[in-house]
Amino acid sequence: LAKTTQPISMDSYEGQEVNITCSHNNIATNDYITWYQQFPSQGPRFIIQGYKTKVTNEVASLFIPADRKSSTLSLPRVSLSDTAVYYCLVAPPGSSASKIIFGSGTRLSIRP
Amino acid sequence: GAVVSQHPSRVICKSGTSVKIECRSLDFQATTMFWYRQFPKQSLMLMATSNEGSKATYEQGVEKDKFLINHASLTLSTLTVTSAHPEDSSFYICSARDWGWTTNEKLFFGSGTQLSVL
Numbered sequence: 290l291a292k293t294t295q296p297i298s299m300d301s302y303e304g305q306e307v308n309i310t311c312s313h314n315n316i317a318t319n320d321y322i323t324w325y326q327q328f329p330s331q332g333p334r335f336i337i338q339g340y341k342t343k344v345t346n347e348v349a350s351l352f353i354p355a356d357r358k359s360s361t362l363s364l365p366r367v368s369l370s371d372t373a374v375y376y377c378l379v380a381p382p383g384s385s386a387s388k389i390i391f392g393s394g395t396r397l398s399i400r401p
Numbered sequence: 402g403a404v405v406s407q408h409p410s411r412v413i414c415k416s417g418t419s420v421k422i423e424c425r426s427l428d429f430q431a432t433t434m435f436w437y438r439q440f441p442k443q444s445l446m447l448m449a450t451s452n453e454g455s456k457a458t459y460e461q462g463v464e465k466d467k468f469l470i471n472h473a474s475l476t477l478s479t480l481t482v483t484s485a486h487p488e489d490s491s492f493y494i495c496s497a498r499d500w501g502w503t504t505n506e507k508l509f510f511g512s513g514t515q516l517s518v519l
Contacts, residue, residue, distance in 0.1 A: 323507070332407070332494045332510030333445070376444070389508070391437075391445040 293377045298396040307364045309395050311377030314358045319381040322353060322360045327374045327394070336375075337362065372399045403429045405497050407511025414485055415519055422480045422514045424495030430475040431497035435508070436468075439492045451478040485518045492516075 294312040301307045313322070321340050325333035337344055339351040339360070350363040364371055374394040404427040414420050424434055432453045437445040449470055450458040457470035467489075469481040478497075482489055496510040 325508075325510075330492065330513060330515060332405075332496065332513045333508075335507050335509065338507065389447075393444055 292390070293379055293392045295375075295377055295392060295395045297393060298398070300398045300400065301367055302400050303368055304366050307367050307371070307397065307399075309362045309364075309375055309377075309397065310359055311362070312359045313377070313379045316357050316379050317381065320357075320379045321382060322351065322357075323378045323380070324349070324351065324362045325376045325378065327376065333376060367397075367399050369399050369401065371397065373397060403427075403497070403507075403509045405431075405495065405509045405511045407495050407514060409514060410512060411515045411517075413517045413519065416486055417484055419481055419483045420485055420516060422482075422493055422495070422516075424478045424480070424497070424511050426476045426497045426509075429497075431478075432475060434472060434478040434495055434497045436470065436478075436480050437494045437496065439494060439513075441492075445494060448480075453478075482516065485516070487518045490516055490518045 321338055323338040324336045326336050327333040337346055337349050337351045339353055341353050341357060344351040352361040362375060374396050376391055376394040378389055380389045406425045406427050408423050412420055434451040436448045438448055439445050447460050448463045448468060449460060451470045451472040453472045453475050459465045467483055469483060472478040492513050492515050494510055494513045496508045498508055
C-alpha cells in the first residue's frame, strides 16, 4: 500500500497561491492520486484526481512529476473559506476502501 | 457530482441506548458504502464496508455486534451503535463509491454525524 506523507499544517494569506505537496515514494503503476478537502464537522469533499503530469479543474490544479513519487495540489488565490484539512490519497481504481488509507492530512489556515 | 445524504447530523443519547445513522445515495446506486469514524483533529478511520444484500466487512478491531450495519437497498445503508457508551462518542461519516461517467473512481461522503453519549 502506498503511504502518503504531507505537512501537518500550513498557513497562508488571502489572495495567495498555496501549494501542498504529498510524498508517495512507493506508488504503484496503476495507482491514482486523489485529493480531498474536509471542513470541520463535515465529510470530505473530492477536489481533484490525476495519474500523471498536470490536471486542472475549476477549483485546483494537480501537478505530478514523471516519477510520480510526489504530487502537488495548487490552490490559486485562496480565500478564508479555503481553511480546511486537505488529504492526499493514493490507490488503484476499484480498490476496496480498506486500501484507501487516509493519512494525517494538511491543516491549511488562511488569514486575512 | 453525486450526493450522499447522512442523517442525523448530530445526536445526543444516554449511555446504554442505541443510535441509528442513515446514509443515502441520492442520485446514484451504491452497491458499496463505507463507514468511517473520526476523533477530533485526527484522520478518518475506516470501520466497515457495507455491501448491498450481504453482510458487512469490518476492519480489525471494530466490534460487529456493537456497530450493526445494514445495506438493504442500493441507496441506503444504516449504522446502528448499540448500547452506546461515552467512548463511542465520535464523528461518524459514510461514503459511497460512484463510478459515474468517468473512468476514475471517486468517493463521495456524507456530511457526518456527531454522536455524543452522556
